[in-house]
Amino acid sequence: MSFDLPTIDELKRSAESGQRITPEDVSVISQAESELTGSGPVAGGPAATAQSLAMKQMNFDTKLDEISRKPQSHITQEDAREIQATEGRAFNKPPGVGSVSAQVRSIANRNTALGLPPVAIDGPTYVTKDDASEAQHMESMIYGGQNPRGGMAAQMQSAADKIENVRRSSQESL
Numbered sequence: 050m051s052f053d054l055p056t057i058d059e060l061k062r063s064a065e066s067g068q069r070i071t072p073e074d075v076s077v078i079s080q081a082e083s084e085l086t087g088s089g090p091v092a093g094g095p096a097a098t099a100q101s102l103a104m105k106q107m108n109f110d111t112k113l114d115e116i117s118r119k120p121q122s123h124i125t126q127e128d129a130r131e132i133q134a135t136e137g138r139a140f141n142k143p144p145g146v147g148s149v150s151a152q153v154r155s156i157a158n159r160n161t162a163l164g165l166p167p168v169a170i171d172g173p174t175y176v177t178k179d180d181a182s183e184a185q186h187m188e189s190m191i192y193g194g195q196n197p198r199g200g201m202a203a204q205m206q207s208a209a210d211k212i213e214n215v216r217r218s219s220q221e222s223l
Contacts (some may be wrong), residue, residue, distance in 0.1 A: 054081045058096045070103040102176065110137035115147060129157040132149040132180055133202040178213065181206040 055063070055078065062068065069188050081095040082087045090096035112135045133150035137143050144150040160166060184202040189195065196202050 054078065054095055055099075057093075057095055060095060060098050060102060061141050064102045064106070064180040067140060069106060070099050072103060073121070075099045075103050102139070105135070109135040116153060122160060124153060124156045124160060125166065126157045126161060129154040135199060176205050176208040176214055178206075178209045181209045 050108060052163065058071070075096065078099045079090050082091065082094055082096040109132075112132055117131055119128070132153045133144055136148060136150045181202060184205045185196055188197070188200055188202040193202075
């Protein structure tokens with residue numbers, strides 16, 4: 050029986066060109082290698098290389114699926130770095146322009162420029178007048194008795210005023 054067993058370089062070039070290596074491909078290559086050697090797949094041989102590339106491609110698919118489930122506004126630079134690394138391993142070369150990781154990087158760059166995703170905080174969601182007053186006191190201590198215009202305390206006071214106005218308006222409409 051004649052076997053057309055791919056070389057390690059052929060497998061790597063196939064992956065670099067974007068060809069997927071399936072579990073079925075790995076099985077066929079492993080069987081062919083086992084029949085040629087008479088003792089099973091060889092460490093570092095074509096079957097091992099095919100298995101390694103197939104696993105890396107599956108890891109890339111898993112990472113891509115994970116990122117694609119996120120809202121675009123929540124894609125981070127860390128996501129871009131991870132998908133770039135897994136795509137590079139999956140296809141045995143650095144991802145190029147137009148690659149999946151380049152698209153994810155573009156989204157992450159846009160989110161960074163826009164200040165997205167919003168940072169999660171463990172504290173209360175609403176700012177109260179007491180919170181703003183405390184911030185003003187602390188800020189005045191830091192700045193020698195004067196609060197800077199547009200500073201954090203001023204922003205907190207503005208937010209507290211807006212929340213109070215919304216609450217007052219909603220109670221009046223009842």
